[in-house]
Amino acid sequence: MCADTPDTIDYKDTLALPKTDFPMRAGLPKREPDWLARWAEMDVYGQLRAKAAADETRESFTLHDGPPYANGHLHIGHALNKVLKDFIVRSQQMMGRDARYIPGWDCHGLPIEWKIEEQYRAKGKDKDAINVVDFRQECRRFAEGWIDIQREEFKRLGVTGNWADPYLTMDFHAERVIAEEFQKFLMNGLVYQGSKPVMWSPVEKTALAEAEVEYHDRQTDAIWVAFRVAGIAGSDALTDLLLDQFGEEKYSDEVQALSADCANAYVIIWTTTPWTIPQNRAICYNPAIKYGLYEVLDTPEECWAVKGEKYIMADDLAEATFARARLEPHQFTRLRDAPPELLDCFTCAHPFEGVPQGGGEWNYPVPLLRGEHVTADAGTGFVHTAPSHGDDDYAIGRAHGLEMTYNILDDSSFRDDLPFFGGLRIYDEKGKPGKANKAVIDKLIEVHHLLARQRLTISDAHSWRSKAPVIRLNRPQWFAAIDKPVGDNNDTYGTTIRTRALTSIDELVKWTPQTGRNRLHSMIEARPDWVLSRQRAWGVPLTCFVRKDTRPDDPDFLLRDEKVNARILEAFEAEGADAWYKPGAKERFLGNDHNANDYEQVFDVLDVWFDSGSTHAFVLRDREDGSKDGLADLYLEGTDQHRGWFHSSMLQACGTRGRAPYRGVLTHGFTLDEKGNKMSKSLGNTVAPEDVTKQYGADILRLWVAQSDYTADLRIGPEILKNVADSYRRLRNTMRYLLGAVSHFTEDQRVDAKDMPELEQYILHRLAELDKTVREGYSKYDFQGVFQQVFNFCTIELSAFYFDIRKDALYCDGDTARRRAARTVMDILFHRLTTWLAPILVFTMEEVWLERFPADDSSIHLQDMPETPADWRDATLASKWQMVRRARRAVTAALEIQRTDKVIGASLEAAPVVHVSDAAMLEALKTTTFEDICITSAITLTDAPAPDDAFRVTDVPEIAVVFAKADGQKCQRCWKILPDVGTHSHPATCARCDEALS
Incomplete structure (x- = not known):
């Protein structure tokens, strides 16, 4: 007997088992903040902008952020919205574009003013007795506090963007531009004072827009x-x-x-x-x-x-x-x-x-x-x-x-x-x-x-703020006429706001889903003139003056003077809209051109939808990191914004620049509980983003978004999140296996695709197909489709097929061409899967990447999706391997019965006879090592008629399987049962393992 008998060698130590420190348990709630801090220290977003600036081939992509309101903690709808936006920005960047994202906040308006009034009432103070500028400053401070809170809550979700320099509708420049956009309406003859029924809140004592109204039973x-x-x-x-x-x-x-x-x-x-x-x-x-x-x-x-x-x-x-x-x-x-x-x-x-x-x-x-x-x-x-x-x-x-x-x-x-x-x-x-x-x-x-x-x-x-009923009430209000010709000579898409908007909807905007087009079109088609004025204090005022001795229908009723407008804008740029309310403001702005005693200053503020509708001007147009042409590639909000931000932005831009400010609009549904009920604090069925990140981590919340059909209403709750976490664990195990498989892989071990075994070439073909699917899915904003395709590939084609087959070669082969080819494919899989999934699982893919490339300046989010060689595609080979996989499924199903009946413990104990009635399939199987593909020790392929009691599966009629046990002894290294075990220098091994040991 040789010296290296099974008694003296632990063959497990001779296997090339996967090696990785990547933990099976993610621990996301504790670890995600560290990655956020690392990205901030590295300035990943800034590096991406520099990378794009240095590469003229990168086309720009601008997703314009619809501003959330700065007055409370985030709810699950906020999380859904921001995560969807992050999917898009990150995927567009990794597909080779310069994808910029400037987060923003809506800061003016009644909700904040209402909160300050509540504080006053609690202290027994009278709002009307407070200096209006002081009151506005309190509103500003209130908004600033919530912006800081919400910014950190959004960042905790892994959302990338220019968080250091967001846009705020209360910034001085923003207030100046909002006033300037109103002045364009004024100078173009669209503004008039009328008395017609508006939605009026008796509690808040102001007109409301349709978007500020909700319907309840009473x-x-x-x-x-x-x-x-x-x-x-x-x-x-x-x-x-x-x-x-x-x-x-x-x-x-x-x-x-x-x-x-x-x-x-x-x-x-x-x-x-x-x-x-x-x-x-x-x-x-x-x-x-x-x-x-x-x-x-x-x-x-x-x-x-x-x-x-x-x-x-x-x-x-x-x-x-x-x-x-x-x-x-x-x-x-x-x-x-x-x-x-x-x-x-x-x-x-x-x-x-x-x-x-x-x-x-x-x-x-x-x-x-x-x-x-x-x-x-x-x-x-x-x-x-x-x-x-x-x-x-x-x-x-x-x-x-x-x-x-x-x-x-x-x-x-x-x-x-x-x-x-x-x-x-x-x-x-x-x-x-x-x-x-x-x-x-x-x-x-x-x-x-x-x-x-x-x-x-x-x-x-x-x-929707006070929850109190509103009435239809005629009040003198300021309106923008949407059917009056706009006096700006910008008539490419129509002469009125309505015609420009309808033309934009039909000809200039891509809608996702398409039903969004129909909804906004019908709203614009039937809507009345826009009520611009609100009888409140916290907002941008309607910067206009009216002549005292005239009526609203008099041509001289509204003062239209470019010099006056310029003085107002200069003051707003330096002091903000508070300048309108300071002592002597009327005399200051009218100057020597007009007698201040002849005019009244308008103190109504603009509808906040005019504020947010104007963001295209002070964000997309005016910022260096805005958009080159002042237009957004995409606006993305919930379906309620057809009557809100999509709507007001359309009207506002059609009044000032002649067309819609966006080229694409994507809408998502609302969030419901697991039973499909509307979330309500009183019902106790709300799901707070903070609670999800504390229990599961932000990646689980992001994965919930990716697995959901966002075009409809989305359900979320404990059971749904458990299922999402289960999907995450399965995917994490796939990445963990890959990390182990490519441990210490070096470029000198790489094998060209043309020199690989057919199985590896088939996997590369599937990667090429999937790469096209992923890119098209991200381009169409089909995140559910992207993730489902990648997840199925990982679980069905990798874990249950390719990895299952090739683990024998990875563990037991020596330095063979087959093992080098498999490791090359594993490396290719690693780079594709991490970049495909990085827009969705931002933290986990960073963890996977750093496990392999732990350099201080390393990040998956600085990578692009690798280009896929065209010659990886091989339709003929793919057709053959589809037949092979069908045949494999029949064999494994037959062996599973034997395992269930405890005839065998593992498939390597089997050596079945496989009867193949289809000649093409038989020929295909003979050109493979079919026993390795089925993970058996041996297989006999034959075209002889199968006995009646042979095992068959209905949808693979070409295959019939007759079970037989493998003949020989069990190799103590690879566990195959083969006749040659015991005949080599390492007597407890087969020929392949003996060679590997030598």
Whole structure:
């Protein structure tokens, strides 16, 4: 016996086992902050900018950050948004572009002002008694504090960017540019003062944009109100109708009958806003709806209807209306049609007309007007119309010259001198219902004009800040006209803001997903003029002056003077917008060019959406690290921003530069809990980013984003995060195996692709395919697709196939060409996988990279994705190896049954006979070492017919497997069972292992 017997040699020590210190447990929560500190010390973001500046071939890519609001800790929606942006910036950079990212914050506006007011109220201080500049400074300090907090929270998520120099809408230069952009609207003739219904918050005492409103259920009183027909004016249309129906002989009789029927008739309207009845100016109906005249035949007790009265309403709604008035079908009857030709002739009286002590307030005619907005879905088919309190009402009022009313004050109270209702509020200072609705209803009952009432729940507008209901209220406001030609001679995409916006949407912007286009297009297509003004203090003021002795429709009402504008901008650049509020500001800005006594200074502030809509100008256009052409390649926000930032940015840029400020728009859904419910602190189902990073690490949160379909609403919760963590562990193990496999790999061991075994060439082919998939996926922002493809490749094609097959060669071969080829492929895999996954798993891929390249200046995030040689692709070879893999699957399935039945313990104990009925497949298998591919000690391939009891799998009909045990002894080094074991100088080994030991 030789000296090196199994008793004297530990063969395990002779194996080339993977070596790595890379831990199986990630420990991300503790380790991630260290990598953040390292990146900051290295200034990785700055190095990337320098790298790009030195390489003229890199095209720029600018993702413009939609500014979050600086007033609280981040929620999971913030994390989703910023992580998606980081995926894009990092992937574009690693695919060879110069991808810059300037984070920003929205700093002005009501939420911050509201917080300062709350602090004042808690201290018993009166905001109006505080100097406005001092108040604004407190708002500024509040915003600065939250910016610092949120910046660190965003950085903790691994988000890269120019954090040292973000953009802030309250920076002096930003405030100057916002004012300058407003001045462009002013000088181009787009700004006007008007009085029309706007969303008004009685609690916050300011107008709100649609984006500042959310809808919640609230209870209200719906009422059915009777408007007496006060007059019928004849018309040619009515005459022709009656003549056609009754002829000349009966015409006069029918006219008399019609007059008698309608003389005491009432038009019945329905509304859920009783407080608007005092402001009624007309009644609308739709000629497409069929109306009838009904008579009350009898009434029960406790009924407001009166026997003998006649009511006009839509036929489809009559029965429900009478039921609400407590009338049974036998207690009313239909008398005749009430066609449009008749309704056009009606004039009604206001319910409060002639009421004692009314002071004649409501002694005016109430006409019936046609309106397509009227439907027969609910109510009576007649819509009470108050032009001061609704968009449709306002439009009808404008078309017919109806008078606007000013009965409601800023706090939602009726003006003090309004009869019966003076001083009563719709909502109190806390947003609770006031006494106005009840008072109006009680008065209607008193004057016998209420037919019915109902308590119901409706979805209605609320301020998303105070959570209090809002009302539609006409107030003098400043508007931007979106259908007026813009006087800037920049008409490439249209002459008005609306036409420019619609053209931009259709021709200049790529939408991801495409449904975003439809949503914004419909909003822009139907939207009214933009309400620019807010009655608050913390913001950029509307930097304009109005002449005291003129009306808003006078051409000289607004001062348009470039010299005045220039003085304002110079002051804002040096002092910020506070300059507008300092003593002597009016005289300073008007200078010697105008008499200050002739002008009033406007102190309304701009809608904050105008602020954020202007960011393209002071970020993309003005900053050195902005965009070369002042346009963004991408805006990315949640779907709510179709009515928010996407919308306002579109309108603002179309007004000042003639087109959309972006070339692409990507939208994501909202975050929900695991059950699909909206997150709420009161329900206790919120998931805070900070909690996830503390328990799992930021990479797990990032991986959750990558595994989710962000185009829809995303669910997150404990169980979902556990599943994400499991996927992470599997991927981490793949990277750990790779690190061990390439340990001490050197360039002199590298093998050219053409000299590799077919299996390695096949893996390179798959890498080439996957490289194209990954790049296309990142380019299309399909992060879920990218990660799923890479993850499946790692788990199915590497761990379960290639690694499983090649571990024998890696561990047991000596310095063979096969082992060198495998290690070369492993090195290639390492560089591809780390760069493909680095945009998603920023911390883990840095850890993997540094484990192999631990130099002080080393970082995966300074790398680009390696280019893939075209000659790696080999479709013919790939087709062959797909057949090989199918055959392998049949064999491994057959062996698994033997393992389950404990016939064998490991596949190396088997030497099956594989019957192959397909000649091409058989030939393909014979050109491989199929026993190595199936991890058996031997395999017999044959085209002989398989016995009936041979193992088969349904989807591989060409293969049938007959199990047999391997013949020979077990090699103590590689564990294969072979006949030659015991015949070599190392008697406990096979020939391959004996050679390796020698």
